[in-house]
Amino acid sequence: MPLLNPREVLPFPAGNNATDTIISGHHLNLTALGEWNYTLYSNGTLSNDTRCLLTFEPWTPTYLFPNGTFLNATWCWSPVESIAVRGGVAIAFAVLFGLAIVLILVNLNKHGSLHLPVTKRFYPIGRRWQWYWGLWVCATAAVSLLTSIDVDRYYLPELPVILTSFFWYLMQWGAMAVVWEAVRHWGSWMERQFIDPDPFALRQDDRRARVELYLPLLFYLFLWLNFFMIIPRNWTPIQHQRYPEQTLSDAAPAATDSRFKAAAFLLLVSWIVILLSLRHSIKHYCPRNRGFLNRAIGLVRYTPARFKLLIPLAAVVVAFQALVAFRFEYSPLRVGGNLAAIFAGGYLPSLLILYVQIAFGFLNPNEDLELKRQRRVRNQEYDREMGVVHKPSWWRRVNGEVLDPNASMRERLAANARELHGAKPRPADGGFGPVVPDDAAGPVEMTPVSPPPPAVSRPYTGRSERLHQDRTVDMAASLAFSEAAAAREAAADRARHHQELMQDAPPPPAYSEAVRTRQTDVARTRSGQSEGGVSTDQPPMRVRSMLDV
Structure with a gap:
């Protein structure tokens, strides 16, 4: 980039007449240049302190209009040089x-x-x-x-x-x-x-x-x-x-x-x-x-x-x-x-x-x-200090300690519980292979518990057709829903037990009947009857079972 001093002002070259100047082979209106205060500098620029134009080829303006507008002009602040x-x-x-x-x-x-x-x-x-x-x-x-x-x-x-x-x-x-x-x-x-x-x-x-x-x-x-x-x-x-x-x-x-x-x-x-x-x-x-x-x-x-x-x-x-x-x-x-x-x-x-x-x-x-x-590394050092020796990775699979990836969560928990008590699962083929789950295993606890016997529905031998149908439906449901059948059987057992207790005496009175009886006894007591709430002219109550006491 030239670092010439633009303050070295050059005169405008002579043209064809007094109102014409030739700059780099192009005729420009000298009167318009003077009217807009343009000055020609030695570094090849034309400036009026507001605009700055290049005056050397191929960036020379080709024409100047009377209003001060240049045709094909190039600003001084343009990337016209090659990469240095x-x-x-x-x-x-x-x-x-x-x-x-x-x-x-x-x-x-x-x-x-x-x-x-x-x-x-x-x-x-x-x-x-x-x-x-x-x-x-x-x-x-x-x-x-x-x-x-x-x-x-x-x-x-x-x-x-x-x-x-x-x-x-x-x-x-x-x-x-x-x-x-x-x-x-x-x-x-x-x-x-x-x-x-x-x-x-x-x-x-x-x-x-x-x-x-x-x-x-x-x-x-x-x-x-x-x-x-x-x-x-x-x-x-x-x-x-x-x-x-x-x-x-x-x-x-x-x-x-x-x-x-x-x-x-x-x-x-x-x-x-x-x-x-x-x-x-x-x-x-x-x-x-x-x-x-x-x-x-x-x-x-x-x-x-x-x-x-x-x-x-x-x-x-x-x-x-x-x-x-x-x-x-x-x-x-x-x-x-x-x-x-x-x-x-x-x-x-x-x-x-x-x-x-x-x-x-x-x-x-x-x-x-x-x-x-x-x-x-730190855990290995701790194990070495305490004398703990871990088995190699193939040991678990040889001894059947690798669970089947398709096993359910219940089967995995059951296998963990058996391992705590020293009963490790063995693969069915005696070597490598998935663990065969134990279908007879009971619920997982800290100690082994014998599984409860399956609930068996008792056949109905009575004459009631409705009870016979209900018992048949219960037996069918027990095959599909064992837990629901067990709960229903327990409810039936409680009902039978309650019926056996009620055979010796009638059921206790309802709450409303007991309140009315108590109010009647109080009224009789106030009218001169016995303080115990029992009339003296009635025969004494005969106790027939422990429920009447």
């Missing part, structure tokens, strides 16, 4: 960030899947945040790189340089969040492994828990302050790089002001919080060392290899943001700046952070599956 080095390298980086999106989604599916019940102490989103921030970095980096293609293609800088700078800062913002979430979640994962054998090994209201609560708030506080120092601002001066004088007077001061410097300092504080979180996790969940030197050695020793790469890369992100806040020539905000510094210090650290995360994401197992493996 900055655009070509940006395309390569954009492809790498796009590939990272696919790999991050694979890791998100792997590490975000649940294989154990969710607990309130460890939410599933905690392990996914680092991958969500990775997607954020990929998206913002792709937008910044693709828009930087037009930074070199525009004849005069305009919107593309603002967009690429805006999303570049958002990309760095997300790269720091990726490193933080990776370190924070590693501490959470260490805590989860620490308390899995004993949930009460660590308290949730001690100093350790309070530090783990406040560290994320502290990190995101400074990260958001970095965001508000950079993003909400007037970005228009950044595009004023159309000639060297304008770059020095407008763009450079705007790109290196005090807000950018303060934002770099806030990002440094966020990086220090990451170190504090790592030190806190190693202190509480790794073997402790005594002495300053031993603690320093232990800090390096117990730091995972992933963080030995991520934390220095995050430091490069912070250092480069501080560098461009003081030196404008190395900044991605600079049109035609140092491309080696822009891509090596501006985009490469964030890209490496993502690919380090992706590589270790493929190497590390899912946390739920790893926790289940640790539980199996």
